[in-house]
Every structure is written in C-alpha cells, then in structure tokens.
Amino acid sequence: MIRTLLLTVSLALGAGTARATCPPAPAQPGADQAAAWAARAPDRGPLWRISRDGHSSYLFGSLHVGKADWAYPGPALRQAWGETEVLAVELDPADVGPALAAMPPPEPLPAPLARRMEAQAAAACLPPAALARFPVMLQISTLMLFESRRDGFDAGFGQDLMLLAWAKRDGRPVQSLESLEEQLAALEPTAAELPIVVDGSLKQLQKGQVRAPLRKMADAWARADMKTLADYPRWCACVDTPDERAWFKRVNDDRNVQLAERIGQLHGAGQRLLVAVGALHMSGPQALPTLLARQGFTVEAVHLAK
Known part of the structure; x- marks a missing residue:
C-alpha cells in the first residue's frame, strides 16, 4: 500500500547486521542469469488498456516486493511500455527521500508499544x-518487508523499481499521482486508531503471521487473480477490527478517487501513460478500473486471470 515510501525507507536502511537469524539479504543474479530471466519472463500482474480522447494509456497493478526473477517485464508489459511515453506512479522516489529527511520525528509511541x-x-x-x-x-x-525476505521477497525486485529504472534509462518523464503529504495523511492512523492498528500489526509480526498472507498476495498478484486480491481483507488477518477496517478503507479505497482524477487529467492532457499503482487499488467498489470507466474511459483487460 505504501510502495514508494516503503521502498525508500528499506533501501536507506539496507540489510542490517548479518547474523544467522537475520532476514537474509537478497542475492543478486549474475549477468547470464539476468539475461535468461529477461528473455523468458512471463506476464505477471494485472494490466488494462484504458482509452479515451482518441488515444490509449495503460493501467498496471503493481506489487511493492518481488522475487529476483520477477524484476523483468513480460510481453504485455513490454508492449505497454513501447506504446506509452510517460510513467505515472503514486510517488516518484526522487521526491521522497529529501522530504522524509526534512520532516520532524513523529510523536513517540506509548512505552509498551x-x-x-x-x-x-x-x-x-x-x-x-x-x-x-x-x-x-x-x-x-518496513518490519514486514524485512520479514518477507525470509521467503525470498525484496523491494528491490518489485515491478515499480524496474519501471522507474527503465524510465531513467530511457529519459522518460515520471509523474507522481500524489504528494508526500497526501499519502502520509492517508497512511497515518488517527490518535484513536493508532494503538489498535499498531498493536494488531505487531501481533502479526510476533506470531509469525505476516509471511503466509504475503505469499498468498504475491501468488495472486503474479497470476493477475483479482478475485483473490479483492478478498484480501477477508484472509489477511489484518483488517479485523472496526479501527483496522477504517484505516484500510482510508489508505486503499478512499485514495482511489483522487488517483483516478489525476490519471484522467494527465491522459486528458494528451499524455500516453503507463500507470503503475498498487494492485489492491484495482479491487473493491472504488476500484481504479471502475472509477476510470465512470470517467468515460474504455477499459480493456490485457492480462487478467480467467
């Protein structure tokens, strides 16, 4: 849900201190292995073509972590890249690091938390x-991201980072769909929600309950299985209390209205976009494909599980 922010923080922190019980740092492939993976990469992740105003853009549901061989696009995503000229993401990482560094530290948590x-x-x-x-x-x-390394996942292998690297390589413009302030305002729980949301998340970490839901989400994402992703609140064990549900709705569903408006504005200005937004934003009553269809876009599935 917080792909760009999370990636910025995790890369800044690095791998931590190496010990036998530490989450293992990701192994980087050699040149031959990378070339082989790139040559036979299948399509992963949901992808739609969205058309209006006489031209088309693409909407890609991304995942904030990946495995080493996932950092290479399949045929459909490569075609989408070739047919577009601007990469649109939730936040451009180039804007995030300095802004985070300039922010005052947050209010301290209650001592037990x-x-x-x-x-x-x-x-x-x-x-x-x-x-x-x-x-x-x-x-x-960030703690959940480091825990996911035990299953071979890492932010450095996410599709967002791969697309941003391509944009830098090709000199392609990158557009942010949100500001840092807007995203942080959505992400941070209210004073009433905070102890409940943090307590629930820490319990998941302490009980080892983070890894299985992430593996299920990653598998569903890779297969572009939107039915399973849409059911995420039912099986993640992370949206069980009223406060957790309110926070999740604000972080995921409510942000989609502004994301859809920004996509419509950029596309309406004549830009052919490849939009990469977290896959959970593609599900629910406020799903981005649904909101864009309401704006008059023709929305066609390019890669979705049947």
Whole structure:
C-alpha cells in the first residue's frame, strides 16, 4: 500500500547486521542469469488498456516486493511500455527521500508499544532506533518487508523499481499521482486508531503471521487473480477490527478517487501513460478500473486471470 515510501525507507536502511537469524539479504543474479530471466519472463500482474480522447494509456497493478526473477517485464508489459511515453506512479522516489529527511520525528509511541517495536526491529537485525525517525506505519511496513525476505521477497525486485529504472534509462518523464503529504495523511492512523492498528500489526509480526498472507498476495498478484486480491481483507488477518477496517478503507479505497482524477487529467492532457499503482487499488467498489470507466474511459483487460 505504501510502495514508494516503503521502498525508500528499506533501501536507506539496507540489510542490517548479518547474523544467522537475520532476514537474509537478497542475492543478486549474475549477468547470464539476468539475461535468461529477461528473455523468458512471463506476464505477471494485472494490466488494462484504458482509452479515451482518441488515444490509449495503460493501467498496471503493481506489487511493492518481488522475487529476483520477477524484476523483468513480460510481453504485455513490454508492449505497454513501447506504446506509452510517460510513467505515472503514486510517488516518484526522487521526491521522497529529501522530504522524509526534512520532516520532524513523529510523536513517540506509548512505552509498551515502543518496546515491542524495538524488539521487532532487533529481530530484523536493524540498528537500535533506526526506524524511529519515520512515521509509525512506515516503521511497521518496513518490519514486514524485512520479514518477507525470509521467503525470498525484496523491494528491490518489485515491478515499480524496474519501471522507474527503465524510465531513467530511457529519459522518460515520471509523474507522481500524489504528494508526500497526501499519502502520509492517508497512511497515518488517527490518535484513536493508532494503538489498535499498531498493536494488531505487531501481533502479526510476533506470531509469525505476516509471511503466509504475503505469499498468498504475491501468488495472486503474479497470476493477475483479482478475485483473490479483492478478498484480501477477508484472509489477511489484518483488517479485523472496526479501527483496522477504517484505516484500510482510508489508505486503499478512499485514495482511489483522487488517483483516478489525476490519471484522467494527465491522459486528458494528451499524455500516453503507463500507470503503475498498487494492485489492491484495482479491487473493491472504488476500484481504479471502475472509477476510470465512470470517467468515460474504455477499459480493456490485457492480462487478467480467467
């Protein structure tokens, strides 16, 4: 849900201190292996063509982590890249790092939650207080990202990073669909929600309940299985209380209205876009394909599970 912010934080922190129990740092492929993966990469992730005003753009549902061989586009995504001229993402990482560094530190968590957060950071082999300067939900999500390394996932292999690298290579413009302030305003729980949302997330980490839902999400994403992704709140064990449901709705569904409006404005200005937004934004009553269809777009599935 917080792909660009999470990627920025995780890359800044690095792999932590190497110990046998640490989440393993990702192994980078050699040149021959990378070439082989690139040559036979299948299509992964949901992809739509959206058409209006006499031209077409593409909408791609991305995942904020991936496996080493996932960092290469399949035929449909390569075609979408060739037919577009601007990459649109939730946030351009080039804008995020300096803005985060300039932000004042967040309000400290209540002491019991702070101790539990520090214990989870130690389990991830992160230096003491390494996360304290970041907003609380970035702290939680970074811990979950490091835990996902135990299953071979890493932000460095996500499709977002691959597309941004392509944009830099080709000199392609990158458009942000949100500002840092807008995304943080959505991500941070209210004062009433915070202890409940943080407590639930820490319990998942402490009980080892993070990895199975992420594996299920990643598998569904790779197959472009929108039915399973749409059911995420039912099986993730992370949207169980009223406060968690309110936070999830604000982070996912409510942001889609503004994301859709921004996509429509950029496309309406004549830009042929490849839009890469988190795959969960493609599901539910406020799904981006649905909102764009309401704006008059013709929305055609290019890669979706049957």
